[in-house]
Amino acid sequence: MTNRKPSIAVIGSGYWGKNLVRNYHQLGALRLICDKDESTLVRFKDQYPETEACSGFTDVLRREDIHGVVIATPAETHFALIREALLAGKHVYVEKPLVLHENEATELISLAEERELILMVGHLLQYHPAFLQIKELVAGGKLGRINYICSHRLNLGKIRREENILWSFAPHDISMILSLVGEEPESVSATGGNYLHQKIADVTTTHLEFSSGIKAHIFVSWLHPFKEQKLVVVGDRKMVVFDDTKPWPDKLLLYPHKINWQDNVPIPAKAEPEVVDMPEEEPLRLECEHFLWCIVNGQTPRTDGHEGLRVLRILNASQRSLDQNGEKIYLTEASKEELSHKSYEQGAEVQGAFVHPTAIVDENVTVETGTKIWHFSHILSGSRIGANCNIGQNVVIGPDVTIGSQCKIQNNVSVYKGVTLEDGVFCGPSMVFTNVYNPRAEIRKMDQVRSTLVKKGATVGANATIICGTTIGQYALVGAGAVITKNVPDHALVVGNPAKQIGWVCQCGERLPDNLVCNVCDKKYDKKQKGIEGLMTS
Numbered sequence: 001m002t003n004r005k006p007s008i009a010v011i012g013s014g015y016w017g018k019n020l021v022r023n024y025h026q027l028g029a030l031r032l033i034c035d036k037d038e039s040t041l042v043r044f045k046d047q048y049p050e051t052e053a054c055s056g057f058t059d060v061l062r063r064e065d066i067h068g069v070v071i072a073t074p075a076e077t078h079f080a081l082i083r084e085a086l087l088a089g090k091h092v093y094v095e096k097p098l099v100l101h102e103n104e105a106t107e108l109i110s111l112a113e114e115r116e117l118i119l120m121v122g123h124l125l126q127y128h129p130a131f132l133q134i135k136e137l138v139a140g141g142k143l144g145r146i147n148y149i150c151s152h153r154l155n156l157g158k159i160r161r162e163e164n165i166l167w168s169f170a171p172h173d174i175s176m177i178l179s180l181v182g183e184e185p186e187s188v189s190a191t192g193g194n195y196l197h198q199k200i201a202d203v204t205t206t207h208l209e210f211s212s213g214i215k216a217h218i219f220v221s222w223l224h225p226f227k228e229q230k231l232v233v234v235g236d237r238k239m240v241v242f243d244d245t246k247p248w249p250d251k252l253l254l255y256p257h258k259i260n261w262q263d264n265v266p267i268p269a270k271a272e273p274e275v276v277d278m279p280e281e282e283p284l285r286l287e288c289e290h291f292l293w294c295i296v297n298g299q300t301p302r303t304d305g306h307e308g309l310r311v312l313r314i315l316n317a318s319q320r321s322l323d324q325n326g327e328k329i330y331l332t333e334a335s336k337e338e339l340s341h342k343s344y345e346q347g348a349e350v351q352g353a354f355v356h357p358t359a360i361v362d363e364n365v366t367v368e369t370g371t372k373i374w375h376f377s378h379i380l381s382g383s384r385i386g387a388n389c390n391i392g393q394n395v396v397i398g399p400d401v402t403i404g405s406q407c408k409i410q411n412n413v414s415v416y417k418g419v420t421l422e423d424g425v426f427c428g429p430s431m432v433f434t435n436v437y438n439p440r441a442e443i444r445k446m447d448q449v450r451s452t453l454v455k456k457g458a459t460v461g462a463n464a465t466i467i468c469g470t471t472i473g474q475y476a477l478v479g480a481g482a483v484i485t486k487n488v489p490d491h492a493l494v495v496g497n498p499a500k501q502i503g504w505v506c507q508c509g510e511r512l513p514d515n516l517v518c519n520v521c522d523k524k525y526d527k528k529q530k531g532i533e534g535l536m537t538s
Contacts, residue, residue: 002007004030005027005029005292005296006029006067006068006295006296007029007031007065007066007067007206008029008030008031008032008035008068008069008093008175008292009026009028009031009033009034009060009063009066009069009070009072009123010024010033010069010071010072010278011033011034011035011057011067011069011071011072011073011081011084012034012035012071012072013033013034013035013040013041013044013072014035014037014040014072014427015158016072016095017035017072017073017500018289019046019284020070020072020284021033021044023125023282023284023285023288024070024288024461025048025051025293025302027285027288027289027507028287029050029288029292030051030178031052031065032051032052032053032054032060032063032066033048033051033052033053033276034053034054034055034056034057034060034413035055036051036055036061037379038055041053041054041055042507043083053520055108055358056189057081058084061084061088062086062088064120064445066090067090067091067375068090068091068092068093068118068291068292068295069081069085069090069091069092069093070093070094070291071085071092071093071094072095072415073253074220075097075099075163075167075527076100076459077101077132078094078097078098078099078100079099079101079104079108081094081098082094082098082099082108082119083107083111085115086108086111086112086115086119089115089117090117091117091118091119091120091291091294091295091391092117092118092119092120093118093120093121093122093291093538094119094120094121094122094321095121095214096121096122096123096172096175096308097123097167097170097171097308097311097312097315098305098308098309098310098312099119099312100280100312101381101386101387101405101406101423102309102312102316102368102369102370102387102388103368103386105308105309105312105385105439105501106284107149107304109166109309111483112305113452114281114470116298118291118294118295118301118302118304119303119304119411120290120301120303120304120306121301121304121307121308121311122287122302122303122482123131123171123172123175123176123222123282123307123308123311124172124283124287125172125173125175125176125244125283126127126175126176126285126287126302126303126348127283127284127286127290127302128134128242128244128282128283128315129278129280129283129286129369129433130242130244130251130252130276130278130372131176131231132278133240133252133276133278134180134233134240134242135180135488137233137240138233138235138342140531142235142237142238143233143234143235143236143237143238143239143240144235144236144237144238145234145235145236145237145456145509146180146214146234147181147215147218147234147235147236148215148216148217148234149181149215149217149231149232149233149234150217150219150231150232150234151173151175151177151212151218151219151230151231151232152219152220152228152229152230153169153170153172153218153220153228153229154219154220154221154222154224154226154227154228154229155201155221155222155224155227155228156222156223156224156225156227157222158172158187158222158224158331159196159202159222159277160523161197161278161520161523162221163507164192164200164201164202164204164414165192165201165202165204165220165221166190166201166204166206166220166315166318166319166322167194167315167319168220168222169220169221169222169292170204170206170218170315170318171222171311171315173218173231174207174208174218174315175204175303175307175311176231177208177216177218177388178307178310178311178314178419179495180233180305181210181212181214181216182428183210183211184310184313184314184330184331185190185208185209185210185211185216185314186209186210186211186330186331187207187208187209187328187329187330187331188206188207188209188314188317188318188321188329188331189206189228189321189327189328189329189330190204190206190207190318190319190321190322190328190536191204191205191321191322191325191326192204192322193203194225196223197508197520197521198510198511199502199508200218201322202221202222202223203220203223204217204218204219204220204318204322204477205217205219206218206220206223206318211388211495211521218426219302223387224405227245227360227424228245229243229245230242230243230244230245231487236259237256237258237538238254238255238256238257238258239254239255239257239419240252240253240254240255240271240276240355241253241255242360247344248280249275249277249278249280251278252276252278253273253274253276254273254274254275254276255270255271255273255274256271256273256274257269257271258438259457269288274377274439275345282426283319287374288304289360293525299497306374308483309481310319313331313369313370314331314401316370316387316388317329317331317370318492318526320370320388325468326444330354336475345438346532349402350365350367350371350437352368352369353359353367353368353369353370353371353372353373354371354372354373355367355373355378356372356373356374356377358375358376359373359375359376359377359378360377360378360379361378362378362379362380362381362383362385362398362399363381363437364381364382365379365380365381365382365384365385365398366383366384367379367385368385368387368388368405369387369388370388370389371385371386371387371388371389371390371391372388372389372390372391373385373391373393373395373454374391374392374393375393375394376393376394377391377392377393377394377395377396377397378392378395378396378397379397379398380396380398380399380400380401381398381400382398382399382400383397383398383400383401383403384396384401384402384404385397385400385403386403386404386405386407386423387405387406388405388406389403389404389405389406389407389409390407390408390409390415391409391413392408392409392410392411392412392429393412394411394412395409395411395412395413395414395415396413396414396415396416397409397414398415398416398417399414399417400414400417400419401416401417401418401419401420401504402421403415403421403425404421404422404423404424404425404456405423405424406422406423406424407423407424407425407427408425408426408427408428409427410427410428410429410430410431410462411429412429412430413427413429413430413431413432413433414432414433414436415427415433415436416449417435417449417522418435418450418451418452418455418468419433419435419448419451419452419454420451420452420454421454422453422454422455422456422457422458422474423456424456424457425455425456425458425459425460426456426459426460427453427460427463428459428460428462428463428464428465428480429462430462430463431451431460431461431462431463431464431465431466432463432464432465432466433466433468434452434466434468434470435452436448436468437450437467437468437469438448449468450469451468451469451471452466452468452469452471453469453471453472454466454472455472455473455474455490456474456475457474457475457507458472458473458474458475458476458477458478458488459476459478459509460472460478461477461478461480461481461482462481463480463481464479464480464482464483465483466478466482466484467483467484467485470484470485470486470487470488471487471488472484472487472488473487473488473489473490473491473530474489474490474491474531475491475494475505475506476488476489476490476492476493476494476505476531477492477493477494477505478494478495478499478508479494479496479499480494481483481497482494482495482497482499483496483498484498484499484501485498485499486498487503489501489503489506489530489531489532490528490530490531490533491506491512491531491532492504492505492531493505493507493511500528504516506518506520506521506523506534507526508520508521508523510533512525523535
């Protein structure tokens with residue numbers, strides 16, 4: 001590999017992927033384009049006749065002449081695709097975000113390091129010549145002590161339904177801010193507005209506070225009347241503005257503004273801005289060149305998996321704050337005063353989680369990063385709770401229960417032995433699980449426990465009852481007060497006692513019309529033997 005250029009396959013060649021195809025072709029590294037849309041492949045074959053095309057990812061992985069894969073597919077597919085690629089011995093570049101869950105990111109980082117493979121995340125602006133100049137100004141002390149950083153990323157443009165504006169726009173800003181500050185924030189808070197869809201934020205503001213005293217503010221929107229992509233770094237000597245909407249060479253201006261004190265009164269001293277010289281180069285080309293260089297030289301990328309995980313932690317914390325109406329989320333152990341009141345036994349593993357002083361966590365329990373366990377709840381021995389869950393008041397979990405990541409269990413719910421919740425499950429207030437079909441107070445029947453499985457993304461409404469031995473399908477919705485006595489298909493909407501199916505629901509939670517095309521997010525479904533299934537799009 002040290003004597004020749006790596007061969008690259010681009011996976012997903014749609015909205016952004018086509019730009020990656022263009023750049024890797026210009027760099028002479030593009031060997032293969034993989035996309036599920038045959039018409040897209042035909043179009044690219046006409047444009048790049050010397051480049052091969054295929055529709056199957058496994059076909060890419062079998063190719064020994066492909067050294068690296070470039071993934072530009074929806075975020076929910078990233079984990080599986082990256083993992084398969086690493087296991088096949090391929091270097092990986094993936095568009096932001098790295099993945100959606102921190103435990104997945106950790107697994108991929110470990111896998112890449114074990115196999116000595118490159119794992120790089122597409123945080124594009126870290127490769128922009130203007131940002132590289134800002135880093136030099138900060139590192140050289142030209143701005144003085146940094147007071148705050150402000151980033152605006154606004155537009156009236158492509159509006160997504162697979163993710164909100166925070167996940168769509170803010171990763172680039174978070175990546176730049178973390179790089180400039182050189183530390184992770186102590187706390188994060190975020191607020192926003194949902195105007196086009198009640199569950200998808202169109203506008204958010206995120207605030208980061210660092211132990212060094214620096215504060216950063218990120219404002220993102222896809223409902224803005226004009227385009228604005230601006231990063232402002234304010235020091236006590238000078239201030240710099242990176243405006244990516246302006247033409248070269250005016251993208252980067254250095255303001256010698258400063259504050260003078262006279263008689264204990266701050267007086268602003270303004271000066272004319274200076275244009276900062278920098279090369280006029282396409283950031284994406286520089287990023288693609290960096291990936292190829294890292295493969296050839298065995299070097300760690302500037303935006304490697306660890307950097308992607310740091311950005312992911314901030315995104316997840318911001319989302320939790322957004323979901324909790326702007327509540328401040330603490331990220332570093334030193335800043336979590338609540339953790340000095342931990343109420344769990346010595347054998348519990350709850351690093352990075354919040355446990356309310358009135359809650360009890362027994363020995364031999366694992367609670368992953370970002371999870372919160374609130375007032376008077378009890379987690380029994382042998383249980384495992386994934387990352388970023390919210391466990392409400394007066395909840396009992398266990399013993400020996402497994403709960404996935406990003407689950408929300410509302411007040412007064414008991415999750416007994418035999419119940420398993422996959423990722424993203426919602427349990428409404430006072431809903432009931434059972435684990436023995438015909439219990440008696442006088443007769444011990446724990447050897448007759450029947451397993452209950454609630455699959456990924458399912459919702460169980462308030463006061464519903466789930467009779468043991470049943471399975472709730474992926475993204476199914478059990479109505480409030482319903483009694484489940486038999487298996488519920490994927491995406492089914494069930495209500496009543498006993499519960500009966502009255503329709504289908506989309507992954508976004510909206511009821512589907514007869515044509516199985518969501519009126520809100522436009523996702524399409526097809527009927528299968530065990531429910532309905534979303535149609536894949538590239």
